[in-house]
Amino acid sequence: MQRKVMDVVVVGGGIVGTAILRKLSFYDLTVALVEKQPDVCEGASKANSGIIHTGFDAKPQTVEAECLRLSRELWPDLVSQLKIPYISCGAVMVATSEEEKEIIFSTYVPNAQANGVEVHWMEAEELREMNPAVSDQALGGLVISDEAICDPFWATRANAELAVLNGAEVLLGAGVERIEQEVDHLRLVLDDGREILTRYVVNAAGLWADEIARMIGDDSFTLTPRKGQFLLTEEQVDITQIILPVPTKISKGVLISPVVFGGFLLGPTAEDQEDKWDRSTTSEGLTFVSEGCSKLVPQTRNMSTIRQFAGLRAVCSEGDFVIRPSSQNQRMVHAAGIRSTGVSASPGIAELVVEKLEQAGLMLDPKSDPTLELPELFGEADGSETGEIICLCRSISRGELLGALSRPIRCTTVDGLKRRTGATLGECQGNCCIPKIMDILAEQSAMGPEQPLKGLRHSHVAMRGAK
Ligand SMILES: Cc1cc2nc3c(=O)[nH]c(=O)nc-3n(C[C@H](O)[C@H](O)[C@H](O)COP(=O)(O)OP(=O)(O)OC[C@H]3O[C@@H](n4cnc5c(N)ncnc54)[C@H](O)[C@@H]3O)c2cc1C
Known part of the structure; x- marks a missing residue:
């Protein structure tokens, strides 16, 4: 990716960034997402009430109310296309x-x-x-x-996986450290030294979106x-x-x-x-x-x-969602200040962001035959309910854990496996099965020589080989 020029790079792998990536992947564009943490959905998107709000109590005439309105129409199709666990309980x-x-x-x-x-x-x-x-x-x-509940991690992961099936790239453990502004491009400098040249950037970095904006001299909002x-x-x-x-x-x-x-x-x-x-x-x-x-x-x-x-x-200083091109450089479009209803509003936010990108000059040619639906294989626990039961509380087998490790979004953490399979979510909360899960992660060695992480960067669960 270092040498080619991307059309759009989305910064932030939460529900908002991945919804935008999914939408962009339906067009004839080169698109990528960079996420600082080792997995998608490690920010606000993993720790919320999981409610799909209708927006009945949103302040009318706000960007938030508009995104929720758009989303109400989009959710029914999304739930079936992405196979999101969802209950219309009201x-x-x-x-x-x-x-x-x-x-x-x-x-x-x-x-x-x-x-x-x-x-x-x-x-x-x-x-x-x-x-x-x-x-x-x-x-x-x-x-x-019409209020409902869903699994926000599933929705985030499924957005990203569908985008990957449509040719998008997802770089995990890739934090944006600096952005250089060039005549026709923005150059993203990552904290591991890699650089990405892109025509447009979408700033969906959650709580850190104000810091991403400041990297191009935009201090128009704080979070x-x-x-x-x-x-x-x-x-x-x-x-x-x-x-x-x-x-x-x-x-x-x-x-x-x-x-x-x-x-x-x-x-x-x-x-x-x-x-x-x-x-x-x-x-x-x-x-x-x-x-x-x-x-x-x-x-x-x-x-x-x-x-x-x-x-x-x-919480945004502007009191509403910030969905607009930066006044400093139209090549960055913000999807920021997404405070309390971001899971629910994410499909609508993606629509608005893509509209803003088009207004800023991005050509949108729809792909002739994009994949609109996640294959069953990625929706279920891969059907391989075989081998030793690793998580006794939730009856999750070794086969199911291995299946989760072979999906399009690389999983390298204990929490990643937890959210993909349900392992460790039972009564013992992982006290019995985390060591075995760590062994499986290490055996598969998708992560290289370092020890398995719990979730975030540097969150080592144990020191292996220590005397
Ligand atoms: C207590 C609580 C309850 C909520 N309840 C609901 C609810 O019931 N329903 C609902 O719809 N919404 C709810 N929300 C709101 C919802 O969770 C958020 O609006 C939504 O998750 C925001 O998504 P996001 O993608 O903008 O941010 P995030 O999920 O935080 O994602 C931003 C990502 O950007 C990454 N990032 C940051 N800086 C960089 C960088 N420099 N380089 C690369 N990546 C970077 C972060 O690591 C993070 O993964 C709730 C929120 C909270 C906190």
Whole structure:
């Protein structure tokens, strides 16, 4: 790649960058994606509620509302083309007081109408019939039938894999360190010394998109992290929909949602911070989550949980998605500030970004026969349920792990295998199977001589050969 000139390079392998890459791969272009971490989906896209929002509560007339509107039309086809685990469960915003009911009718019903999203009121009796675990205090709720849940990692990986099948290149462990501006090109200098010459760059670097913009002298926006902490439980909760609180002036509150692979997610918090790397959880944050959820679903107060984690939203100084060419250089198009609804909005963001690239001069000739659908082989766990069972909690065999290692996007980490197969996601959270998974990764040696990583760069799980 060093010698040839690319048409477009996407920086950032989250849901946004990979959705853009997939869309670009349908045109007669040379396209690539560079991702700093060893796998796709290592940023905000891996740690969120996994809800496909309709945008019923998005601020009307914003870029975010427009992307969500476009995405609503695109998701049904995408789910079948990319074989994304997806459940159309719907959501309900539960009112536990007359005041909350009044907020729903004065704020959220008109807002949903302005955004073209269908909603309806459900009385308490029906609410509890559908969701028996909801509090007796509930007066009813606003139903948003088209809200759904999905596996965001699957969607991200599948975007990237489909793009690769259409000829795109994906470079993992490739962080952009510097960008040089030349007359007709941008030169990306990677942190391993490689250089890529390209006619256009899409800046989809999540929380770091402001830093990528500054590499060409564009300081038009800044991004700060807002942490969201979650609890995951495998206890049964008698709900069939996503249970949303009514936001107050102080807090958006916390929700309870089913998870596509089983279990329930509680959270998230919303805590502004400065450190873009701090994804730690705290006892205060998790107490806030379990107490907040217990107001809607009382049993969550003393629930046993199997996992806690946090993700970081990218809060933008502009208060909206930034989807536009840079004022410093039209050859860079930003897809930045994608704060709270990026999974849901990603198909629409991809449409808008490609439109901006075309306006900036990129010729878009559709490929005559692009692959639009991911082959079954890459959608399932490759069918090789053979050999020793490695993950006892989830019954994942050696054959399934080996299958996951042979997909188009190279997997070199324990977390990568976890997200591709479900291994380590059970009750023991990998305590029993991680050593065997590390052996499989090392045996296959797709990663070279260094030891297997847990997920991020430098996240070595163990020191091999140490005495
Ligand atoms: C707590 C929480 C809950 C959420 N819930 C939902 C939800 O239910 N539904 C929903 O739709 N959205 C939700 N979101 C929002 C959603 O997760 C984000 O909007 C989305 O993941 C942003 O995707 P992205 O691709 O822009 O960023 P990221 O996923 O962060 O990807 C950016 C990538 O760029 C890479 N990168 C950075 N710098 C460089 C560089 N110099 N060179 C190369 N690569 C680089 C990073 O490593 C990263 O992989 C939630 C977010 C949080 C934090």
